[in-house]
Every structure is written in structure tokens, then in C-alpha cells.
Amino acid sequence: MNTPYFIGLMSGTSLDSIDAVIVSFSPTFKLHAHHSHQLPAELRQQILRLNHTGPDEIDSLGALDIALGRLFADAVQTLLANSGIAATQIHAIGSHGQTIRHRPERAFSLQIGDPASIAEQTGITTVADFRRRDLAAGGQGAPLVPAFHQALFQQRGQDRVLVNLGGMANITLLPDDETRPVLGYDTGPGNVLIDTWIRQQHGLAYDADGQWATQGQIQPDLLQTLMDHPYFAARPPKSTGREQFDLPWLQQALATLKTPPAPVDVQATLLELTAASLGQAIKQHQLTRPEVFLCGGGSHNQALITRLRHHLPDIPITTTDALGLAPDWVEAAAFAWFAMRTLEQQTSSLSAVTGAKGNRILGAVHFA
Ligand SMILES: Nc1ncnc2c1ncn2[C@@H]1O[C@H](COP(=O)(O)OP(=O)(O)O)[C@@H](O)[C@H]1O
Ligand SMILES: [Mg+2]
Incomplete structure (x- = not known):
């Protein structure tokens, strides 16, 4: 590992935008760049539709998975272009993915935004699917942060x-x-x-x-x-x-x-x-x-x-600004950290939080 940079990607339930950050964790945490990438209205509608049971789910899911994967990759490329940091300097991307169904009671939670497409388009190792392993271990798969x-x-x-x-x-x-x-x-x-x-x-x-x-x-x-x-x-x-x-x-x-x-x-x-x-x-x-x-x-x-x-x-109530990290970038930074933990083969779930049988190494890796 000769470069300390990681990218985190987050797109939450609000469907407001895709948050993307470049951070490093050693010697201490640092936020180097951030970018908020627009989520087109059409994709937003498709995500909302898949949030609930409906007709033609598998084809819709497949198409949206790829469209979002490409959009996440676009977000990374814009972030990199704005930051002046080269793709070759990024150790890995951690992508949360877009949740379209969260059913911990049935041991599944589905995040889409094809990580293989992100790795392919950016040439950067991409870690995703962080929730599955915790669910398999009997946990809620959430919250992970x-x-x-x-x-x-x-x-x-x-x-x-x-x-x-x-x-x-x-x-x-x-x-x-x-x-x-x-x-x-x-x-x-x-x-x-x-x-x-x-x-x-x-x-x-x-x-x-x-x-x-x-x-x-x-x-x-x-x-x-x-x-x-x-x-x-x-x-x-x-x-x-x-x-x-x-x-x-x-x-x-x-x-x-x-x-x-x-x-x-x-x-x-x-x-x-x-x-x-x-x-x-x-x-x-x-x-x-x-x-x-x-x-x-x-x-x-x-x-x-x-x-x-x-x-x-x-x-006393304040924001994470007081802790040195602007509130808009905490979640995206978290998924950069999760990617780092995966590649270090370190656990990153807390079973006391999710209720799983134990702490697990989370995430699936798509190598560059
Ligand atoms: N100035 C503001 N006033 C009120 N609500 C805001 C403001 N800025 C952002 N928000 C809220 O924050 C939401 C986005 O928050 P975010 O942390 O990105 O959520 P998520 O992780 O679900 O995407 C917006 O949908 C909006 O409800
Ligand atoms: Mg958001």
C-alpha cells in the first residue's frame, strides 16, 4: 500500500444526491476533496419504484443496478478531476450502494449500483455490499457507521x-x-x-x-x-x-x-x-x-x-464540524473507511450494534 487515499461513495434514503469524498486515514484522518453528484430525476423515480413491490422487478433492477454503477463511477471521475488527485493514487473505493429494500427480518438488505462497473470504469479497486455479511451472521446489517x-x-x-x-x-x-x-x-x-x-x-x-x-x-x-x-x-x-x-x-x-x-x-x-x-x-x-x-x-x-x-x-448539541469533519461528508467518509478495513482484512461490524453473532470483515472486493 503506497498511497493513503481512499474514496467513499454514499447515496442514502433521501435520494438527494450522491456524496463522494477522498480521504486518508494515516497518520490521522483527513478529508482531501468532496463532491456532491446529481442524481437525475428519472433514476430517482426508478429507485422509488423499486422501493416497493411491483411488476417487472428483475429487469428493472438489473437495468438500474448498471445505470447507478455507471453514475457512481461518473461521480468518482468528477471528484478526481476537481481534486487534482489521479485515479492511480487511490487505493480503493468504498461504495455503499443505493438501498432499494431493507428487510433484516428476512436476513436481506439490497444495495445496488454495480461495483464491477465502478471498478471497470474508474480502474480503481471497489469494495461494496457491506451489509450482507452482517446479515448472514444474524445481524441487522445496519447501522454500520x-x-x-x-x-x-x-x-x-x-x-x-x-x-x-x-x-x-x-x-x-x-x-x-x-x-x-x-x-x-x-x-x-x-x-x-x-x-x-x-x-x-x-x-x-x-x-x-x-x-x-x-x-x-x-x-x-x-x-x-x-x-x-x-x-x-x-x-x-x-x-x-x-x-x-x-x-x-x-x-x-x-x-x-x-x-x-x-x-x-x-x-x-x-x-x-x-x-x-x-x-x-x-x-x-x-x-x-x-x-x-x-x-x-x-x-x-x-x-x-x-x-x-x-x-x-x-x-449540548452541535454538529460534527466541532470534531473536524463537516456533517455532509461523514457517511461517505465512513464507506472509505469500510473499504480500507476490508482490504486490511479487519472486522468493521459491531455485533453489539447489529445483533450479529460476532464482528465480521465486511464487503466484497472488485479488484482493479
Ligand atoms: N438546509 C436544509 N434544511 C432542511 N433540511 C435539509 C437542509 N439541507 C439538507 N436537508 C435535508 O437533508 C436531506 C439529505 O440528507 P442526507 O444526509 O444526504 O440523507 P441521506 O443519507 O438519506 O441521503 C435532504 O433530503 C433534506 O431533507
Ligand atoms: Mg444524501
Whole structure:
């Protein structure tokens, strides 16, 4: 290994864009370049269609797998061109892939975006399919990032909580001493319902800074109906996706109410659902003087942070900027780290998080 660079690729549930970073891990972690690659609307639609059971799934899946693999490779090539770093200097790419179905209860989770195409087009060794092995070992296959959070952010003398506000929200509890296990799980929806509702009502991709939500009133009866989803009370290990928290589920909840709330009040309530479920999850762990660090796109949502502070009045809340890594690039950086671990033949799952029988070396390698 004569070059320290790794590329991480992440495209999450939000379907907002493909995040790509160049990082190195020795002597210490460094972010060298980042790029946010556009996801064409047509591909976004195809991904959403495959998120739910429908006709002609295998042909659609095959075509989309290749189209996304090529797009991920395009993202890498643009990232490299912008950075001035040559492909030959990159040791490997770690590609999370696009989740189109997450069914840990049936031991599968499907991420697509053909890694062979990425390796072929870029000439760079590509590691992908990180979740499978953990699922095979009886785990949820998710969340995986707590291992990376631990490697980068664990601090002796301080309990830290990392919160990733992506489409789904997940937390990592990093205890102040390394002898205690790291815990982590998906707390429920992050931005996914907030995004879905404003898209449906106003055709917007997201509620910038939660401005629309702040104009509405939280509806306690709707909030209670949503919070009654069994996922919130379930004990970890647990992980979730659009399969559980999507528009049909929300519409079902709305249909149970005597008078339907105004759309703006639904938005306020959806924002509150994310904040309240997160706050509840963090509070139930008896942490000593913890600090919360936010990452993911939702960390830009000021209204969401205000509500989270309301639920956690005694806990300082900031973003991973305070830890030296901008919140938008944490997940992509994580998958660069996972690729490095795979090639070093080191384990990168945390069985205490996913519930697997043991820690495993994750990922499948497509050599350059
Ligand atoms: N300024 C902002 N205000 C509110 N929400 C934002 C803002 N910027 C980003 N987001 C939210 O972040 C989401 C993208 O977050 P991201 O971490 O990429 O999630 P994922 O991993 O699911 O793709 C967007 O869909 C949007 O909901
Ligand atoms: Mg994203």
C-alpha cells in the first residue's frame, strides 16, 4: 500500500444526491476533496419504484443496478478531476450502494449500483455490499457507521452521541471509556417524511431550514398516532427504512383522525416526530455529561435542531464540524473507511450494534 487515499461513495434514503469524498486515514484522518453528484430525476423515480413491490422487478433492477454503477463511477471521475488527485493514487473505493429494500427480518438488505462497473470504469479497486455479511451472521446489517464513529470520534472522559440525520435517523453512543460497548441503532425517520410531505404538497425537494414546518402547529393527536408505531418502542438492535415510514403509512394515520389537520400542521408534526423520537431515544440511555454531535443533511435544519434542544435541554448539541469533519461528508467518509478495513482484512461490524453473532470483515472486493 503506497498511497493513503481512499474514496467513499454514499447515496442514502433521501435520494438527494450522491456524496463522494477522498480521504486518508494515516497518520490521522483527513478529508482531501468532496463532491456532491446529481442524481437525475428519472433514476430517482426508478429507485422509488423499486422501493416497493411491483411488476417487472428483475429487469428493472438489473437495468438500474448498471445505470447507478455507471453514475457512481461518473461521480468518482468528477471528484478526481476537481481534486487534482489521479485515479492511480487511490487505493480503493468504498461504495455503499443505493438501498432499494431493507428487510433484516428476512436476513436481506439490497444495495445496488454495480461495483464491477465502478471498478471497470474508474480502474480503481471497489469494495461494496457491506451489509450482507452482517446479515448472514444474524445481524441487522445496519447501522454500520457506528464502527466508523467509534474509530474517529470516541473520546476518553466524554460520552458522545453521534446523530446522523439522513432520510432515516440513527444514533451512535460512544461511551467515555473503550471498555464499554458502543451502541447504535436507527431511531426512526429523519428527513424522509418531512421531505415526502413538502414534495407532495408543494413539489419541493425539502423544507429548507424547516421554514414551512415552523409556520404550523404540532398536532398532539396526530403525533401520538405516529408515535404509536411499534418501531419506536422496539428494543435495539433495530434498523428501518422507507418500508416502514412512507407516505401510505402517514396517510393511514391521517385517515384515523376525526378532522384532517392543515398540511402545514402535518409538516410541523412530522418535524416533531423526528425530534421527539430522537430525544426519547437519547434520553433513555443513562449517559454521564453527554454531548450530541449531528451529521447528515438534517443537521442543516434549524427548526429541527430547535425542537431537539427542547427535548434535550441539558445536553449540548452541535454538529460534527466541532470534531473536524463537516456533517455532509461523514457517511461517505465512513464507506472509505469500510473499504480500507476490508482490504486490511479487519472486522468493521459491531455485533453489539447489529445483533450479529460476532464482528465480521465486511464487503466484497472488485479488484482493479
Ligand atoms: N438546509 C436544509 N434544511 C432542511 N433540511 C435539509 C437542509 N439541507 C439538507 N436537508 C435535508 O437533508 C436531506 C439529505 O440528507 P442526507 O444526509 O444526504 O440523507 P441521506 O443519507 O438519506 O441521503 C435532504 O433530503 C433534506 O431533507
Ligand atoms: Mg444524501
